[in-house]
Amino acid sequence: MSALLDVKDLVVRFYTQEGTVYAVNGVSFEIEEGETLGIVGESGSGKSVSSLALMGLIPSPPGKVESGTVIFEGRDLLTLKPDQMRLIRGKEIAMIFQDPMTSLNPVLTIGTQITESLKLHEGMNTSQSRKRAADLLDMVGIPDAYRRLDDYPHQFSGGMRQRVMIAMGLSCNPKLLIADEPTTALDVTIQAQIIELVKQLKDEFNMAMIWITHDLGVVAGIADRIQVMYGGRIMESGSSHEVFGDSRHPYTVGLLGSLPRLDSSGEEKLTQIEGSPPDMRNEPKGCPFAPRCDVRETLQLERCWDERPLLETVPGNGGDGAHIMSCWADIREGVAENV
Amino acid sequence: MSSQTMTAEARQEQNGRDVILQVSDLKKHFPISAGIVFQRQVGAVRAVDGVSFDVYRGETLGLVGESGCGKSTTGRTILQLYRPTEGSVKFEGQELSTMAGNDLRQMRRRMQIIFQDPFASLNPRMTVGSIVSEPLQIHKIYNDKKERQQYVEQLMERVGLNPYFINRYPHEFSGGQRQRIGIARALALEPSFIVADEPISALDVSIQAQVVNLMEELQDELNLTYLFIAHDLSMVRHICDRVAVMYLGKIVELGPVDEVYNNPQHPYTQALLSAVPVPDPVVEEDRQRIIIAGDLPNPANPPAGCNFNTRCPVAFDLCYHEPDPPLIEVRPQHFVSCHRVT
Numbered sequence: 001m002s003a004l005l006d007v008k009d010l011v012v013r014f015y016t017q018e019g020t021v022y023a024v025n026g027v028s029f030e031i032e033e034g035e036t037l038g039i040v041g042e043s044g045s046g047k048s049v050s051s052l053a054l055m056g057l058i059p060s061p062p063g064k065v066e067s068g069t070v071i072f073e074g075r076d077l078l079t080l081k082p083d084q085m086r087l088i089r090g091k092e093i094a095m096i097f098q099d100p101m102t103s104l105n106p107v108l109t110i111g112t113q114i115t116e117s118l119k120l121h122e123g124m125n126t127s128q129s130r131k132r133a134a135d136l137l138d139m140v141g142i143p144d145a146y147r148r149l150d151d152y153p154h155q156f157s158g159g160m161r162q163r164v165m166i167a168m169g170l171s172c173n174p175k176l177l178i179a180d181e182p183t184t185a186l187d188v189t190i191q192a193q194i195i196e197l198v199k200q201l202k203d204e205f206n207m208a209m210i211w212i213t214h215d216l217g218v219v220a221g222i223a224d225r226i227q228v229m230y231g232g233r234i235m236e237s238g239s240s241h242e243v244f245g246d247s248r249h250p251y252t253v254g255l256l257g258s259l260p261r262l263d264s265s266g267e268e269k270l271t272q273i274e275g276s277p278p279d280m281r282n283e284p285k286g287c288p289f290a291p292r293c294d295v296r297e298t299l300q301l302e303r304c305w306d307e308r309p310l311l312e313t314v315p316g317n318g319g320d321g322a323h324i325m326s327c328w329a330d331i332r333e334g335v336a337e338n339v
Numbered sequence: 340m341s342s343q344t345m346t347a348e349a350r351q352e353q354n355g356r357d358v359i360l361q362v363s364d365l366k367k368h369f370p371i372s373a374g375i376v377f378q379r380q381v382g383a384v385r386a387v388d389g390v391s392f393d394v395y396r397g398e399t400l401g402l403v404g405e406s407g408c409g410k411s412t413t414g415r416t417i418l419q420l421y422r423p424t425e426g427s428v429k430f431e432g433q434e435l436s437t438m439a440g441n442d443l444r445q446m447r448r449r450m451q452i453i454f455q456d457p458f459a460s461l462n463p464r465m466t467v468g469s470i471v472s473e474p475l476q477i478h479k480i481y482n483d484k485k486e487r488q489q490y491v492e493q494l495m496e497r498v499g500l501n502p503y504f505i506n507r508y509p510h511e512f513s514g515g516q517r518q519r520i521g522i523a524r525a526l527a528l529e530p531s532f533i534v535a536d537e538p539i540s541a542l543d544v545s546i547q548a549q550v551v552n553l554m555e556e557l558q559d560e561l562n563l564t565y566l567f568i569a570h571d572l573s574m575v576r577h578i579c580d581r582v583a584v585m586y587l588g589k590i591v592e593l594g595p596v597d598e599v600y601n602n603p604q605h606p607y608t609q610a611l612l613s614a615v616p617v618p619d620p621v622v623e624e625d626r627q628r629i630i631i632a633g634d635l636p637n638p639a640n641p642p643a644g645c646n647f648n649t650r651c652p653v654a655f656d657l658c659y660h661e662p663d664p665p666l667i668e669v670r671p672q673h674f675v676s677c678h679r680v681t
Contacts, residue, residue, distance in 0.1 A: 214543070255544060272545075272548040
């Protein structure tokens with residue numbers, strides 16, 4: 001079976017006055033139908049930019065997709081004309097954003113905003129689309145849905161606004177939903193409500209999903225596969241069990257070690273990753289994580305600075321080869337030498 | 340009414356520990372006014388609505404809750420950055436709520452605050468050196484310029500900043516480094532008590548651990564007491580000795596962290612803990628979540644009866660009529676305010 005979405009070698013740069021920002025530097029991944037992919041990374045890792053690029057939403061200038069292909073159902077989205085892309089965006093691929101206050105238009109009613117895509121993509125008239133919009137709001141758990149169509153975004157709470165965003169994203173039964181930090185602005189109890197809702201709707205609509213987040217906890221519960229990004233590259237990718245249970249990239253290991261866990265009393269000190277995230281204005285050479293990598297330091301690996309490691313199946317993997325990472329060191333050797 | 344009305348002496352005796360801060364029935368109501376010409380008060384947002392707790396010397400007390408529950412307002416009211424509407428705050432035995440002017444300024448030498456947003460809390464027009472030394476100038480410590488600079492450099496080194504950067508401006512630093520500047524500023528006057536108001540929530544994951552480790556080191560070295568305000572419950576478990584859970588301006592549960600996390604008694608605490616995701620797919624698969632419906636009620640118009648009754652999965656008659664019950668000690672040092680728990 002061919003993948004629903006196949007991204008190959010995506011490169012995105014921003015040409016700003018302060019210099020070129022190397023935001024995404026060769027990212028490739030696939031998503032199968034009905035699958036949930038979690039993309040994890042810190043700010044500046046390129047996780048949001050790569051998803052905006054495949055939706056054709058990179059502001060240009062200053063941004064530019066330098067190279068790469070994004071094959072969705074046999075077509076390369078990057079070569080489509082704006083008109084053709086508009087037919088896919090919102091219909092085949094929908095997106096929900098982090099901050100539901102800024103991504104909803106404050107001067108239009110919720111009803112107007114949801115029915116817009118129904119009219120455009122499904123050719124519905126006003127009364128049909130309003131009825132469908134009310135059904136959608138009802139489905140995402142907004143009480144008294146029909147009456148609330150005429151309310152404005154500020155009349156909803158943060159969690160309710162995110163529900164509206166989800167209703168909007170799902171309005172045309174998309175095959176792929178991209179969720180960019182959809183729960184980051186919400187409180188934990190509301191986050192739990194939204195995650196539960198999305199999980200249930202994903203099964204109902206049988207859609208694939210990309211869940212972008214910095215919160216490793218959130219993706220652990222929701223994603224089938226996890227992709228860890230750093231400095232505009234993929235560091236490690238595999239099933240969530242592999243990435244969490246058998247982490248092989250020093251960055252993934254460091255990230256997990258630096259997180260306190262709710263289910264352990266945490267007497268011991270957190271292992272910290274030294275230094276700070278890379279300045280993306282420097283032309284990437286070698287591994288982006290090299291300056292902060294304790295494995296490189298222990299093993300005194302020189303090639304990490306100059307040669308870029310390829311994404312390859314992790315050594316000694318008995319699985320189907322889906323667990324990949326890009327690192328010159330085999331962390332198992334590194335750990336062994338440390339001991 | 341056991342713990343809330345207990346006298347200070349009795350509380351101290353009970354634990355035999357050195358109490359650095361005593362908060363009793365603290366309230367902070369922000370007025371809501373109406374009218375264009377004749378402004379009149381039409382109501383009040385009850386941000387903090389009767390909060391009592393002690394902080395022991397050398398410990399870290401966590402204050403957790405969702406946005407709008409009044410945890411930051413509590414922190415600021417303790418430091419008298421907001422003046423309390425009612426109640427008392429005793430710091431090292433002295434009543435702060437009636438103190439003003441120079442007396443209060445002198446107290447501020449011993450209690451400091453670290454803010455959440457390291458981008459907004461540093462003056463962009465001041466160099467790191469002048470930001471960190473401003474408290475010293477105000478309190479006229481290290482009047483000799485050279486000595487003062489030496490001291491500031493020492494402080495910078497202590498929080499992991501290169502003293503070489505003393506003349507740089509905040510925008511030249513990353514978020515984590517800025518938070519270190521904020522910590523250095525808070526430490527400048529050698530306080531004994533620091534309110535840390537969400538000090539890590541604006542930082543990247545890999546930077547959070549750096550700052551938390553630094554705070555822990557400083558605590559051991561300088562015998563600091565922290566009031567750690569946060570919404571990240573995993574981090575609170577890691578760094579805190581005791582935790583107080585707030586909901587709509589009130590403390591609903593208070594106790595040692597392991598006790599509260601392993602054995603939460605209040606339905607809100609239970610829901611809150613079950614909602615926190617754990618970075619482990621194996622654990623996540625088997626977890627049962629308690630999803631509480633709805634949003635936080637408006638703190639200007641709290642529900643009758645117990646504050647939590649609009650979202651509580653186990654509410655019964657009493658919860659809708661009787662105001663929220665006092666904190667009851669269910670186990671040693673573990674207090675809960677719930678009609679279900681008696």
